[in-house]
Every structure is written in structure tokens, then in C-alpha cells.
Amino acid sequence: MRREHLLLGLLAAALLALPLALDRYQTSVLVLVFLSAYVGQAWNVMMGFAGLLSLGHALYVGLGAYVSAALFVHFGVSPLIGLLAAVAVCVGVAMAIGALSFQFRIEGVYFALLTIAFAEVARIGFDHLKWTGGAGGLFLPVAGSDGQWWNLRGGPLFFYYVALAMAAAAFALCAALRRSKLGYQWLAVREDAEAARAVGIDVTRARMSAVVVSAAMSALGGVVHVFYYNNVFSAQIFDMTRSIDIMLAPIIGGIGTLFGPILGAFILVPLGEGLIFATQALGVNAPGAKAVFFGLALMIIIFLAPNGIWPSLRKRLGIGEAKP
Amino acid sequence: MSLLKVDGVTKRFRGLVAVDTVSLDVEKGAIFAVIGPNGAGKTTLFNLIAGVYACDGGAIHFDGARIDGLAPDAVCAFGLARTFQIVRPFPGLTVHENVAIGALLRQADPQAAFAAAEEVLRKLDLWDRRAQVASSLTLPDRKRLEVARALATKPKLLLLDEVMAGLRPTETDRMVEILRMINRDEGVTIVLIEHVMRAVMALADQVHVLNHGASIAEGSPREVTRHPQVIASYLGAEALG
Numbered sequence: 001m002r003r004e005h006l007l008l009g010l011l012a013a014a015l016l017a018l019p020l021a022l023d024r025y026q027t028s029v030l031v032l033v034f035l036s037a038y039v040g041q042a043w044n045v046m047m048g049f050a051g052l053l054s055l056g057h058a059l060y061v062g063l064g065a066y067v068s069a070a071l072f073v074h075f076g077v078s079p080l081i082g083l084l085a086a087v088a089v090c091v092g093v094a095m096a097i098g099a100l101s102f103q104f105r106i107e108g109v110y111f112a113l114l115t116i117a118f119a120e121v122a123r124i125g126f127d128h129l130k131w132t133g134g135a136g137g138l139f140l141p142v143a144g145s146d147g148q149w150w151n152l153r154g155g156p157l158f159f160y161y162v163a164l165a166m167a168a169a170a171f172a173l174c175a176a177l178r179r180s181k182l183g184y185q186w187l188a189v190r191e192d193a194e195a196a197r198a199v200g201i202d203v204t205r206a207r208m209s210a211v212v213v214s215a216a217m218s219a220l221g222g223v224v225h226v227f228y229y230n231n232v233f234s235a236q237i238f239d240m241t242r243s244i245d246i247m248l249a250p251i252i253g254g255i256g257t258l259f260g261p262i263l264g265a266f267i268l269v270p271l272g273e274g275l276i277f278a279t280q281a282l283g284v285n286a287p288g289a290k291a292v293f294f295g296l297a298l299m300i301i302i303f304l305a306p307n308g309i310w311p312s313l314r315k316r317l318g319i320g321e322a323k324p
Numbered sequence: 325m326s327l328l329k330v331d332g333v334t335k336r337f338r339g340l341v342a343v344d345t346v347s348l349d350v351e352k353g354a355i356f357a358v359i360g361p362n363g364a365g366k367t368t369l370f371n372l373i374a375g376v377y378a379c380d381g382g383a384i385h386f387d388g389a390r391i392d393g394l395a396p397d398a399v400c401a402f403g404l405a406r407t408f409q410i411v412r413p414f415p416g417l418t419v420h421e422n423v424a425i426g427a428l429l430r431q432a433d434p435q436a437a438f439a440a441a442e443e444v445l446r447k448l449d450l451w452d453r454r455a456q457v458a459s460s461l462t463l464p465d466r467k468r469l470e471v472a473r474a475l476a477t478k479p480k481l482l483l484l485d486e487v488m489a490g491l492r493p494t495e496t497d498r499m500v501e502i503l504r505m506i507n508r509d510e511g512v513t514i515v516l517i518e519h520v521m522r523a524v525m526a527l528a529d530q531v532h533v534l535n536h537g538a539s540i541a542e543g544s545p546r547e548v549t550r551h552p553q554v555i556a557s558y559l560g561a562e563a564l565g
Binding site for chain 2: 179180181184185187188192194195198199200203
């Protein structure tokens with residue numbers, strides 16, 4: 001067995017047993033870590049693999065959350081079925097955005113701007129949509145549903161394993177994609193689209209498939225997000241800061257790598273939580289402190305490891321992940 | 325039998341006529357050179373054939389099918405692969421990955437593509453460099469990588485845009501050997517744009533000369549280099565030097 005497989009197995013065993021040693025709060029922090037790793041992995045499919053910068057990835061998470069929550073609240077549809085609708089909506093929107101941009105050759109920075117625009121449209125749109133509670137937000141009924149796992153009702157421990165399974169599945173999926181024909185086509189398109197065309201790759205199709213895969217994965221992230229928090233507000237879920245949060249973990253961990261989003265999430269989420277504690281303990285009320293601190297952390301990490309932490313860590317550990 | 329037939333093709337950029345009713349007829353199995361001074365429209369002609377630009381007039385047939393108007397990836401799938409004058413490897417990927425991506429056009433399975441790439445890399449003396457990232461290669465290696473990646477798509481015809489440019493004479497001779505081998509052993513028809521006359525004379529069966537977007541001569545290397553208009557516009561006093 002190769003060294004990385006052994007390490008991966010040890011990591012999995014540790015994470016499965018870990019809740020035994022954690023209190024409720026610590027467990028809930030790890031739920032956020034896994035969800036962040038999961039959505040970061042989805043974002044990484046577009047940016048890290050296919051070279052498409054999405055600055056509005058909160059769009060898909062938010063749509064997934066709203067679609068599944070609205071179906072549950074209004075029709076009592078289980079999120080296990082609602083997620084199919086959520087994925088379908090997100091894939092539809094992703095294909096519309098993809099068709100629009102690739103048709104008109106909107107690339108690079110302009111594509112990134114377009115993704116922001118769509119997230120903003122969703123934010124404002126859901127603010128005014130009465131059916132989903134408008135600006136007041138949408139709340140899931142909590143009472144009397146304990147233990148209904150098929151309705152994704154449960155406490156931090158339940159969501160710990162749900163989110164862990166999702167993060168693990170996303171990792172496995174991305175690892176498989178990375179080694180597939182499509183994965184190599186994505187890398188080629190990312191590296192040089194014109195050269196990719198010259199070796200027979202349908203660049204538009206490759207890009208479209210990356211957008212679709214990423215959007216579908218993100219939709220599921222949104223579903224679990226809303227059933228974990230039991231509420232969703234358009235002003236928060238579609239916000240630009242949310243999109244930035246999604247990107248930070250893979251950027252800090254290492255864009256285009258499989259472990260980057262996971263490592264980044266393990267660093268950033270506890271850091272953010274610790275910061276909340278620190279500011280509370282110091283008695284300062286500075287709502288922007290987290291952003292400033294993250295900004296500084298990002299600058300330091302980019303200065304020390306411009307390709308992210310994972311690539312340099314990997315070299316030190318002597319583990320060979322397939323090169324991005 | 326003609327494999328590639330370019331029929332009165334024209335391309336205009338605003339006011340400038342970059343390619344003016346040019347016709348070529350490339351026989352199957354031939355090595356065909358396109359020469360001419362800078363700005364003569366050689367690369368534009370390649371881009372028309374490869375599908376990068378749409379023609380403003382004329383038609384292009386390849387292996388019995390009309391290919392003008394097709395996208396570059398569709399043209400490549402037809403069996404017509406090209407290299408870029410300014411090399412465009414996938415810079416962050418390894419040499420092996422670069423070539424395997426070319427092989428993926430005919431191989432759905434990545435493992436088989438890597439195996440096919442190995443064969444091509446050995447042929448082009450790049451096997452020792454397989455684990456290197458393409459951006460770290462020297463120019464001669466990059467030029468060969470460009471050919472290797474195109475060759476991995478299993479083309480019937482290779483369009484080579486100045487693969488000798490920037491090479492030293494010994495490296496040029498090596499490239500000439502490689503191209504000859506590809507042509508002879510694999511039956512790949514080659515159309516090349518070249519300024520290095522030494523390579524053109526060594527390789528080409530047929531030479532086509534462009535000047536200001538128009539054809540001024542075609543024939544064997546010997547005939548063309550004696551053509552007065554070719555000497556006046558391109559070869560000049562240093563002809564055949």
C-alpha cells in the first residue's frame with residue numbers, strides 16, 4: 001500500500017472516532033469545517049481544474065438551500081428528494097450562465113464578474129420573493145421532528161457524519177475526475193484553451209461540464225447548510241462575503257489540488273471561531289475584525305506559499321499527489 | 325490522390341487581404357512546404373486550414389470532406405493536427421501529460437493514452453523528460469513537444485508552423501530526421517511553414533511560395549529556388565546559402 005493511502009486511511013479512522021472526544025460545540029465547528037471543505041472542493045472543480053474563476057459561488061449554495069427548504073416548508077417534501085430539485089435548478093442556472101458566457105466568449109475576469117452579477121440578482125430577487133419569506137428569511141419547522149433522519153433533522157453529531165460523508169465523497173469524486181479523460185481535458189483548457197482546441201478538445205463542452213459538476217455539488221452543500229441551520233436569509237446566503245468564504249479554503253490550501261480545500265477548511269474555520277472567542281474575551285466589538293484578520297492571514301500565506309499550503313506541505317511530507 | 329485541397333481561399337482583416345485566393349493541392353504521403361517572407365500570410369493560411377479563422381472565400385477539402393467552417397477541435401478530430409509557431413505547451417503539466425492529452429482524442433481511457441504517449445515520446449527523444457513540467461523545457465525540447473502532442477492525436481496530416489525556428493543547425497538536422505521518420509514510417513502527410521531553407525531543401529517534395537498573401541510559385545525545391553520572382557521577393561542574394 002502506498003504511503004498516501006495509509007495516511008488517508010488513518011485520517012478517515014480518526015475522523016470517524018473523533019466525536020467521542022468532542023463536546024457539542026467542537027462537533028459543530030467540525031461540521032462547518034467539512035461543509036467548507038465540501039463546497040471548496042466544488043469551487044475547485046471550476047477554478048482549480050478547468051480554470052474558470054467563479055466569484056459568485058454562493059449563488060449555487062443559496063439556490064440549493066432555498067429550493068430544498070421551500071419544498072420542505074410548503075409541501076413537506078423530504079430534502080432527500082428536494083435535493084434532486086435543488087441540483088436540477090442549479091444545473092439549469094449553471095448551464096444558462098455557461099451558455100451565455102461561452103457563446104459570447106466571455107472569459108477570464110469578465111466571466112468572474114458575470115458570476116458575481118448572477119449571485120447579486122439572486123440575492124435581490126429572493127429578498128423580494130414572498131413565497132420564500134422575502135427579506136425576513138425562510139425558517140424550517142423544528143418542533144417534533146427529532147430523529148427524522150430522512151428529513152435531515154438532527155443535532156451536531158448527526159450533521160457531523162453527514163458532512164464528513166459529503167466531504168469524503170467530494171474528495172473521492174474529484175480524485176476520480178482528476179484522473180479521468182474529462183479531468184485531463186479540464187487541465188488542458190485551464191492551461192491553454194487554444195492549444196486544447198488544437199488537440200481536438202471541445203473547449204466549450206469541457207467548460208460547461210465543469211460548471212455543471214461544480215454547481216450540482218454546491219447545490220447539495222446548500223441543502224445540508226439550510227437543514228443544519230434551520231433558516232436561510234437571502235442577504236446572507238447569496239452575499240459576496242459568502243462567495244469569498246467559499247473560495248478561501250481552496251485558495252489557502254492549494255488551488256487545483258485535491259487536499260487543498262480540506263486543509264484550507266481545517267485551518268480557516270477554527271481560525272474564524274477562535275477569532276470570535278478572542279474578540280469576545282477582549283471585550284471588543286469589531287464586526288469587521290474577522291475579515292481584516294482573514295485578509296492578513298491570506299496575505300501571509302500567499303507570501304509564504306504562493307501555490308497554497310498543501311503543495312509545500314506535501315513536498316515536506318514526501319507524499320505524491322498527482323500534479324495539478 | 326490529394327489529401328488536402330485548398331481551393332481559392334481568401335482571408336481579409338479589415339482592409340488588408342492577408343490570404344488572396346490561394347490554392348494548394350497536397351498529395352497523400354507528401355512533405356509539402358510553404359515558404360515566403362514575413363507577413364506573406366503563411367500562418368494565416370494555416371489558421372484557415374486548422375479552423376481558427378473562417379474563410380472569406382474559397383473552400384478547403386480534407387480527405388474527401390469539406391472542412392472550412394469547422395471549429396479547430398473538429399478539424400483535429402478529422403485527422404489534421406497542427407503545431408503553433410510560438411509554442412503553446414500546457415505549461416503547468418508534465419511532458420507526459422501534455423502528450424497524453426493529445427492521445428486522449430483517440431483513446432477514452434487515460435491509461436491507454438499515457439501508454440500511447442510513451443510511444444510518441446520515445447520516438448521524439450523526449451522520454452527522459454517525461455516527468456518535467458513543460459514550462460521548464462528548453463526551446464528545442466518544447467518544439468519537439470509541440471510535434472509530439474500533435475502527433476499523439478494520430479493525424480493523417482501534420483501542419484507544422486516553423487518547428488525549426490530558433491534551433492541550432494545540429495538540432496535542425498535532428499528535427500529533419502524526426503519529420504522524415506514520421507512521414508516515412510507512419511505515412512503522415514506533412515505540410516510545413518519554414519524559413520530554414522536548409523530544412524526545406526532536405527525535406528520537401530513540393531514547395532509553395534507566398535508573397536503578400538498571394539501565390540507566386542510552386543514546384544520542386546530546385547525549381548522554386550531558381551524562380552526569379554522568388555529570389556527577388558524572398559531568397560534575395562543569400563539564396564540557398
